[in-house]
Amino acid sequence: MIASSRNSLNFKTIVSKIFYLCFIMARLIEFDEEQAIQKAMEVFWKKGYAATSMRDLTDAMQINSSSLYNTIGDKHRLFVRCIKHYIKMRIDAVEQRYISFASPIQALESFIKDAADIITTEPNSCLCVKATFEIEGDDPEIQAIITSYDNFTHRFLKDLVEKAQSQHQIGQNENADTVADYLVSTFIGWYNSFILHQDRNKILNMADFIIRQLRC
Structure with a gap:
């Protein structure tokens, strides 16, 4: 009976260690996957979706294509993960x-x-x-993800405008929702303008103009 009890305890100990090791390995895999997503995001960010090849991605992530398909999926699934990762980074930084x-x-x-x-x-x-x-209009999933980020930015700006109005720091005649919409649209316009003209002063001057208008 004593020997049987010892064997039972040894078996339970071994099983516990196995579960612990599996847990540790799962955490390591999760950590490595997050690092890989970051590297893939940087490739997509630099080259764009269409110009990025699977070879570009696997080289940056330092994994082979079979590992990529088994852990994350195809190029589109990886891009979805990268967009979500990018948006989370942006939201965390803003907050x-x-x-x-x-x-x-x-x-x-x-x-x-x-x-x-x-x-x-x-x-x-x-x-x-x-x-x-590049692809949002042809991809409902990407469109939904980016729209959620746009909505976050809109809500964040609207909240700041409403708080500033309540403290009489900016005029109360304008609708906060409209001001937030205007700012979000303006930022997108700035991206387009800078891509075309590469004129930093032009964008900075427009930023100063908007700030002056808010204080009127």
């Missing part, structure tokens, strides 16, 4: 940066200036804007 401002008008003005700065200094433009013009 962390603008929560510390002393007033909503300061946060709003900084958001506008940051948008102008990013558009004119980020070499690969915006991944979502690229996807919008």
